Amino acid sequence: MFTKAATIFISLFLIAACSEQPDTPTTNSSSVLDRILGRDIAPEQIKRSFDPSQIAHGQMLFQKNCAVCHGQNAEGTSDWRTPLENGRYPPPPLNGTAHAWHHTTEELKRFILNGGPPGEGRMPGWEGILTDQEIDTILIWIKSLWPDEVYQGWYTRIENRPK
Template sequence: MSRAIKIWSVPLILLISVGVALSVFLGGSSRSASLELRPGDAELVRRGAEVYAQNCASCHGVDLKGEEDWQSGNADGTLKAPPHDETGHTWHHDDELLFRVTKFGTVKALDLKDFNSNMPAFEGTLTDTDIVAALSWIKAQWPEEIRERHDMMNERKRSNKQ
């Protein structure tokens, strides 16, 4: 290998690495930089409010209340959109599962057979950062006690993986 190639290969590899890292961090990739929800990140939560309003509110409600009588099924056998506020079960699921359900849809995320769901998959529609932003906005709306319980559940899950 010539000396010129050796000299330029290190900076080129570094440049490519930085580009990939920035792409993932800024949401330009389908890979997630972090699945941890960040309800305390004001800029991310602001972005999440916009993403939620454009993609989620039509089913789950502007006020996060879900569809009326959400615990009963629809005539076609699908489930109604649940609330994402403290009255629903969203906060009972860890960050990773919430992300997977949003990105891949309920059926694929949970590997369910013979289950009909109206929950669309947002893979290809929203970036991973948009999904984390929307979920972070939802979490930011929960009472502090619910957020703390959700954080503890996530911490237990992370501890069990190690």
């Protein structure tokens, strides 16, 4: 009799314990989700540590090689969202007001090296014209133009996303 009562009690206890589900995620699962989405990185934790001389060199390289299409200050073409007669799009801004920040550094570097993106724009490839270091330096200057909230969003959701 004692064994039957103990078995019933333990069974009821286990059923009750397993059926309780919290209405909101627990702190642990919430913090895991925040880390995945990059929300656990406070804005003050994201510091741009670009070397001012690299920024200046990147600006010079950009103005020498890229400004003819993207503008002296990476402002792009005013009607960059409107396709041209050939169906391709004009050069977009790279200063944080368009979509450049939707791409990782490696993707941006690939666009510069190979041109493109394929079928969407008319940007030529710069492979063999600009060195990898020059492209990296240009990208530092471009990222230095992005507003803090754009840079933070890019860093947490694009550049630093789990692979």
